[in-house]
Amino acid sequence: MTGTEDNDYCAVFVQGASRQDVTGLVAAALGVPADEYTVRFGDLELDIQPNPDAGLADEFVGWPLKIDVEGRRATMVDAVSRFLTAAWDAGYQAVAACDFESELPELGGYPRYRA
Incomplete structure (x- = not known):
């Protein structure tokens, strides 16, 4: 995806589900x-990938799956909020790391898993 000043990035880390299940949940x-x-939603592109840092940390950055989200911030806040809520409702662990965590449910999920 080509970047512009209006584009932003968010990483969502997920644990407790397969890549296929997470992809289906994002789409749903x-x-x-x-x-x-890959899921496309408006101007967003959400790529569900194995996390290259899986297992290297005990915190969420070491969880097995990572969703790279790129696009306009306004759309991204809505999409990431919807996915986080769906993931938590399904019993998966999910945390968003981005510049707009304060605009997401439960501050992007980090407080849920803080030790």
Whole structure:
């Protein structure tokens, strides 16, 4: 995705589900189809990938899956909020790391898992 001044980035770390299940949950939460492990929602692109840092940390940054979200911030806040809520409702652990965590439910999820 090409960057512009209006584009932003968010990483969502997930534990407790397979890559396929997370992809399906992202698509269902946003009401759009998935294209293998990528979900497109408006101007957003959400790529569900194995986390290259999985197992290297005890905190969420070491969880097995990472969703890279790129696009406009206004759309991103809505999409990430919807996914986080759906993930928690499904019993998965999910935390968003971005510049707008204060605009997300439960501050992006970090307080849920703080030791």
